[in-house]
Structures are given as C-alpha cells and as structure tokens.
Amino acid sequence: MDDRVHSMFRNEMSSQSRPSLDGMAQEVLAKGRRARRARTAKIASTVLVAAGLVGVAVAVPTIAGGHSVATDRSAVAKSASPARPDMQTAPTGGAKAVPAPAILTDASSPASYIPQPAGPKAPTSSAAILDELLKLLPPGATSNYAFYGDGAQTYLDGASGLGMIRIFLFKGSLNPGACTSAVPSDMTRTCSTLPSGATVLTTRISDNCVEPLAIDVDHGDGTVVQIDVATCLAWNGQSNPPAPMAITAAQALQIASNPAWGAAQMDAALVTASARRFAGVPGSQHSSATSTRG
Numbered sequence: 001m002d003d004r005v006h007s008m009f010r011n012e013m014s015s016q017s018r019p020s021l022d023g024m025a026q027e028v029l030a031k032g033r034r035a036r037r038a039r040t041a042k043i044a045s046t047v048l049v050a051a052g053l054v055g056v057a058v059a060v061p062t063i064a065g066g067h068s069v070a071t072d073r074s075a076v077a078k079s080a081s082p083a084r085p086d087m088q089t090a091p092t093g094g095a096k097a098v099p100a101p102a103i104l105t106d107a108s109s110p111a112s113y114i115p116q117p118a119g120p121k122a123p124t125s126s127a128a129i130l131d132e133l134l135k136l137l138p139p140g141a142t143s144n145y146a147f148y149g150d151g152a153q154t155y156l157d158g159a160s161g162l163g164m165i166r167i168f169l170f171k172g173s174l175n176p177g178a179c180t181s182a183v184p185s186d187m188t189r190t191c192s193t194l195p196s197g198a199t200v201l202t203t204r205i206s207d208n209c210v211e212p213l214a215i216d217v218d219h220g221d222g223t224v225v226q227i228d229v230a231t232c233l234a235w236n237g238q239s240n241p242p243a244p245m246a247i248t249a250a251q252a253l254q255i256a257s258n259p260a261w262g263a264a265q266m267d268a269a270l271v272t273a274s275a276r277r278f279a280g281v282p283g284s285q286h287s288s289a290t291s292t293r294g
Helices: 002-014 024-062 073-079 126-136 249-256 268-277
Strands: 121-123 140-147 151-158 161-171 187-193 199-205 213-220 223-229 265-267 291-293
Touching: 121 268, 126 140, 126 151, 126 161, 126 249, 126 265, 126 268, 161 249, 199 249, 213 249, 223 249, 265 268
Parallel strands: none
Antiparallel strands: 121 265, 140 151, 140 291, 151 161, 161 223, 187 199, 199 213, 213 223
16 A cells, blocks of 8 residues: 555655755845855945044044144154153144254253152153142143143132143153244244243244144253143044133243153152053043142
8 A cells, every 4th residue: 555655655756746956046145145245335434433433543543733743832742752642632723843853952952940849759641640730730720630641630610710731751852943934824833931941932823723832941951831821722523622722821831830840750659649540541632530720
C-alpha cells in the first residue's frame, strides 16, 4: 500500500513542469548588494555627520569674522604654551592683528623688573592664573571660567555690567621694536615704562571685540603678562554678544603688573589650592563655576 502511494506520488510529480531557477541567483545577489549599499550608506552618513561636527569645531576658532586666529595677537601663545581653544571664540569684525613676532621675542631679559614675592614656588598652571586673577578683580560676580593654554577667562558682572576678561602668561620678553613697527589702520599701539623699568605695551583694535584693549607688561626674567578686556562675550555658536568693558585700562594695567605672576612658576600654595578649586573648569568658553567678590 505504501509503495503504491509513493509510486503514484512520484509519477504525478514527474509529470509537472519544474519551476524555473533562472534569475534566482541574481536575485539573491541583488538582495545582498542592496543590503551592503544600505549598510554603506548608513556608515557614510554617520561619517559625514561626524565630519560635519568636526568641521564646525574647527571652523569656528579658525575663521573669525573675516580674519584667522592664527594672525591674532594672542597667537604668541603658540611658542610658549599649548594651542589656545579660542577655539570656540570668534571675534566679530576683521581686525588685521600684527603677527606675534612683532610683539614678543623668545629672548628673556635677565633683568627682573617686577620680581615675585619670596616663598615656595610650583610650576604655573591655568588654574593658578585664574585664581590669582579673581583675587585682583574689582567687586562683582564672576562666572564663565575657562582655560586657554597658559591663560584663563572670566566674566565679571561689576560696576559697568557683565563683561569678559582674559589673561595670558608668556615666556619671553616684549619685542623692543613693537612700538615702532607698522600696524594696520584699525590698530594703535603705544609703549610706556613703569617706575620699576617694566615695559608696558598698550594695543587697541577698533574692529576686534575680543581684543579691543590689550595690555602687555614685561615683568623681566622671562615673563610677559597680557590682559584682554573685551567688548563682547565669548562665541556662543552664532555670535559674540556685545558687552561693556568689565574693567578700565588702569585696572587692567594694575592686574597685569602684579608681582604674583610668573610664566614658569607661581606661589606653591596657590597652585595647589587652585587645582582643587577649579578642577571642573573646561578648556572652552563655558563653565558652571561661579563666585562672588565683595
């Protein structure tokens, strides 16, 4: 019985036309190719998005309102410290700042025009620079701390309103020819001398809101201090919001000529305490750290 049924089934199936296999292999291959293209497209889109994000991060600090940060006065930091993230700061305007060699020289004067106080010292840090800056500011609430190589940023909400201040310490000396070299039409530069013999270089740039006023003081013995008093706030992704100058030129000079500054070393206790106090401050333009000075 079973053999007869099996034989009938085999005969019936043999009389049916076999389905064509033509094109089956191609279809399988086509599906494979579509799957690969889908995966490739997904990977490519991810790479493009990542590249786009990187592009934004690079474009903002590199091209700033028509001029490159590489020609910025603060580019002197390149020879003395890690690259600054100005990196997220793009000044409005198109200031044609003079290249760094016109301002600084690597040669350190053996003279010590503004000697540091005696006492134990430790290698200078951005946190120590910020800590010392906050001590020297006039009354007002400070915020938006950030580090830039051997430099720091703070906002000060004081008598004039909320404004931005940046400070940088450079190893070297002020170039003796800085005041006699030609400058762009949007810039003025003057030199003066403190009673101690320290040279003061005052630069004003009419169309650069990040550095409309910059005061450099040569402390001698390899330390130059620069204070930038801005007329705008840090780059917010779309603009530099306008702001008043937080301190005057006289106040900036007083801060820059303070004996505590040292490009190589500062007070050891300050360095230690500031490392703890400002451990969360980023190397960018935003921070949640805030304090109030009375």
